[in-house]
Amino acid sequence: MKGLLTTVRELFRYRGQEGQLAWMGHRLSGLGTVLFFTFHVIDTSWAFFWPEGYVHALKLYKHPLFLLGEMVLVLAVLYHAINGLRVVLMDFFPELWQYQRRLTIGGFVLVGLLYTPAFLIMGAHMLQGLDIL
Amino acid sequence: MAAETGAPARRVNINNFETNVWRYMRLSGLLIIPLLLGHLLILHLINSVFDVNYEWVIEYRWGLIGWRIYDAFLLWFAGLHGFLGVRCVIRDYVHDAQVRRVIMVVMAMVVIFLFLLGTVALIGAPFEPVEIPVVP
Numbered sequence: 001m002k003g004l005l006t007t008v009r010e011l012f013r014y015r016g017q018e019g020q021l022a023w024m025g026h027r028l029s030g031l032g033t034v035l036f037f038t039f040h041v042i043d044t045s046w047a048f049f050w051p052e053g054y055v056h057a058l059k060l061y062k063h064p065l066f067l068l069g070e071m072v073l074v075l076a077v078l079y080h081a082i083n084g085l086r087v088v089l090m091d092f093f094p095e096l097w098q099y100q101r102r103l104t105i106g107g108f109v110l111v112g113l114l115y116t117p118a119f120l121i122m123g124a125h126m127l128q129g130l131d132i133l
Numbered sequence: 134m135a136a137e138t139g140a141p142a143r144r145v146n147i148n149n150f151e152t153n154v155w156r157y158m159r160l161s162g163l164l165i166i167p168l169l170l171g172h173l174l175i176l177h178l179i180n181s182v183f184d185v186n187y188e189w190v191i192e193y194r195w196g197l198i199g200w201r202i203y204d205a206f207l208l209w210f211a212g213l214h215g216f217l218g219v220r221c222v223i224r225d226y227v228h229d230a231q232v233r234r235v236i237m238v239v240m241a242m243v244v245i246f247l248f249l250l251g252t253v254a255l256i257g258a259p260f261e262p263v264e265i266p267v268v269p
Contacts, residue, residue, distance in 0.1 A: 002228075003226045003228070007225075007226070030218045030222075031218075031219065034215035034218065034219055037211065037212065037215055038243070038247060041208065041212070041247045041250060041251045042247070042250065044251070045250040045251055045253070045254035046254075047254065048254035048257050048258040048259075049254060051262075051263060051265040052265055054187055054190075055187050055265065058182070058185060058186060061182045061185075062182055067182070070177060070182065074173055074177060078170075081166045081169065081170060084162045084166070085162070085163075085166060087159075088159045088162055091159060118173075118177075118178060121178050122177060122178070122181070125181035125182075125183060128183070129181065129182070129183035
């Protein structure tokens, strides 16, 4: 547990810059996605085991709070995918290490570029679905 | 030459558990990226949660065996990738061997439970929606 406290405290103190940020983001997005995965497998399995429950779960997913959660989830998955791809590439091709900083920041930019249209589309779905638009 | 580049003179094949976990995380990651981005694209961008309902899932998604296989791949590869990732985080922060062992055993049971639940549902789900009572 001491290690956990150190990680949280040093997040603001230790100047690991973009590398530390990338690592922290990878960890948080991964853990968040696993948490959602657990619930998602259970509720999706209800389509077979308990259709009434599945209908209830899908109603819950249409709640505004879950729609916001969906937006966060897509960002988490997208970030984890792109940052993970960078880690894989750098591990398999060590000659890329000299571009580590540029690749990390480039990854952040790519996430932003890909997430913007996704965010707008999900926002439009949300406004339409909730009868606001 | 080897001395100049710092490359090892002989490739050593390491096949212990941790190295295989390391390999699995990278290789499964490469597989999961297109699978999961495709999943998000179809269900969250092209369609949305407002299009998804019980009949739709049974008829249009699980009605096609290919989507069941797709979902099974996601379940197994992403599930194992995710929980091996949690294992990595736990090994970073929990240093008490006893506590760590308990967490690992519980987590292994959760993984087995989820894999069974998901796999049985993917195999067993009907191809025609069953009549369900109207939910108010």
